[in-house]
Amino acid sequence: MKTLKTLFVALIVIAMVPATAQTADEILSKYFENTGGVEAWNKLESVKMVGSASGGGMEIPVELYNAKDGRTLVKINIQGQELTQIAFDGESMWTTNFMTMLPEKSDAEATANMKSKLGDFPSPFLNYKEKGYAVEYLGKETKEGTEVFKVMLTQKPVMVDGKEEPSVTYYYFDTENYVPIMTEAEITAGPMKGQMGTSTMSDYQEVDGLYFPFSMTMSGQGIQMKEIILNPELEASMFAFPEDKTTEEKK
Template sequence: MAIKRRVAALAATGGLLGFLLLVPAHNKRTLAQEAPGMAGPVAQSAQAPAVKTAAEVYKNIKVLKDIPAYELIPTMEFISASLGVRCEYCHVEHHFDQDTKRPKLRAREMMQMMFAIDKDNFHGHMEVTCNTCHNGSAHPAGIPAVAEAAVAARPDHPEGPEEHVNLASLPQPDAIVAKYVEAIGGAEALRKIKSRVITGTMTVFGHAMPIEIDAQAPDLWASVTTLPRGRIVTIYNGHEGWAAGAPRPPHVLEGGELDEARLEADFYFPLDLHQDFVSLRERPPQKINGHDAYVVLGFRPGMPPVQFYFDQQSGLLLRMVYLTQTAVGLLPEQTDYSDYREVDGVKLPFQWTVSRPGVQSTVQVAEIRQNVPISESKFTIPAPQHAAGQ
């Protein structure tokens, strides 16, 4: 079962952050990401294939010049969310390479300070990030708030804090995943499904847009979201990913984007958890939208863990949190699943909400058709186009 969340994130962020940088990226190869400890921003595995750096692809990159080019836009997203600002706070619109604005110069100084703090105090592990001090404000508050203001400004945690729990008393991750598989119909029913076409609408900032998702076993996936001024198309063909949609030019998926697309495209994802992750570990239960939920973390070498939240009663997957490694911290993407309905003996969510810092999108499914023929052309990645003189 494809997870079906990535297209919502692409459409939600495409109109806001896709225009952050001037020079479009050329075809690049993937690079193994940092281990969860997150060493410094330029550390790379000796076995990792060569990739273009940010300085090779984008103009006037100073502090972040040595990071992989594909990591630059997620890094900008992290900074934007941490400071609660938009691109134009630091950048001149249509001239993003210019150093006209003081906040851009200050941001470079702040990143250098942050890297130095982590290097000198945390052995290079990224413990202090932009969000550590800013926490959504362009100007960190250096003075504690008085009582009334402090209560008003205190972050609301409706799910409640984690309490001390004896993990040995909880079901093992294997049992939690097994209950999930049974809750959605069982392995035999899942294996009977070979293809799936989903149609519906995606709502972002109050605007509803048509969406179609095509998936075919074992790992083909494509989506088309129709926007007022064009379309967003995403394709994963079993080993490569590709996306296109204004304002970003067509580009090959790499790094976190490619990894997320690969997980998305795993048609039998509930059955393949042990193949996708080297280990699964439980964490203290939490309440998710009023439901008691077991928490399971999926670990892979060199990648941040993926968080899964399963309803203790029904066994259904309620929430998934995917973390993207950036040069300045981990960028979260949370997907909440609801309105499960049975289709051809398999339960599927007919609604899911994707939340990222500063933006949220909701997909409402109108129809799901399974075991229907899908043209191979839908999963074909177009040949790269090279502009004259490029």
């Protein structure tokens, strides 16, 4: 009798393993279906987002550009002065040093970590198996009064102080609409290094058949999108490090 009971429990455990794995894929399938479809997301080449960030009692204009080949640009405008917060041309990454107001290349470690995310546009979940990523469904929770599915995404390791560290992000999908409303991940650089960083997404709106969150927070910084443009024309010079300007300013 004991043997039969043990066998019965083992069969239940075996049966649950593929069901758990399928649940994560079902959540992602529903997410892409509800936001425009996998085929449409795969065709997306680039995005331009125009909005504003709130901070210090000010509204700071923000422009974000992302492309399938990994190119990334974030520009902000403070009191009429346009600054590049981050730029990546697929090979090198740079930013504006707010002390000297000059462009400054990022260190090798930060650049390598940026390169490891080259295939993440428009979503790290899109074709995630081909990227070598893994997803795991961790059950239901409640976040900010909303019932959510918790999904763990494991990406390629990142370098932290010269050592490889796991790259794990927890996504919380609204159980009603199957869209992510929050993410949590450990911060690997900067003054908040080692702490858990939280981002939120809400106010999903349709843009040419695809749905994007128009309201976001990143580590407490609120960003409100005013316009999202799909497949804008992108000039290579937008992302390139301005060597000549740096040289001229230093003379």
